[in-house]
Amino acid sequence: MSMVLLTRKAEFSAAHFYYNEAWSQQENERVFGKCANRNGHGHNYTLEVTVAGEVDPVSGFVVDLKALKEILNREVVEVYDHRHLNLEVPEFRSAIPTTENIAIAVWNRLNGKIPGARLHRVRVYEMPDLFADYCGEA
């Protein structure tokens, strides 16, 4: 048997801003620049979820793609899409919704929920030229 990696993409569009309540306005603007504007701004995010598993000898699949798509939609896209991440998504009440923290949050939402395969990597593109990867705790 061979271990195969399979990647599925999904997209969502959301608003966010970066602000640490423990800091002054001036310090927030120094560290976060334009992202500290509390009126928020937005992105079209692309999510890449990579799972690892053995190829099933009967189906030829690592994972049922339709099932994976449904899990991504239910656990992530329906929660994040066309939402304000800071104001409407629970995990970002206590964590700044940076690309890094979104990758970790998506991992935590998906880990253990994909039948027959192991979550290998979550990659979140904020823009085509900027992305964050999280692969769980080493």
Add this chain to the structure above:
Amino acid sequence: MKAYLSRRYRLSAAHRLHSPAYSDAKNREVYGKCNNPHGHGHNYIVEVTFSGPVDAATGMVVNLADVDGFMRREIVDRFDHQNLNQQAIFEHLVPTTENLCREIHRIISAGFKHAKLERVRIEETSNNFFEISE
């Protein structure tokens, strides 16, 4: 909580692949069209990946403003719209994309102190790319 942050930059530059260790005939044989005496050019994409714990206060592996500032100053401004063969670092080094990747990795490793450099990946065209990881 170790995470990775990657950023892509574009730079357009000319180069010519020619080794003084080879005869002209051998250079043509080894490098083919890339040995054209007048040079040619590419739109390079330089992708850099940094890693580290996500800072609890900022939510970041590394501040993008620090990455952009360094990369613009040390890499893009240095190489964009230049002829690589005329750069000091390529005086005795063939400016293949492998060597460009190694030099860019060296410049970032030596100068950027805000996060650990994991990888430099350069796309010379959409069909060929080169990577150096620590």
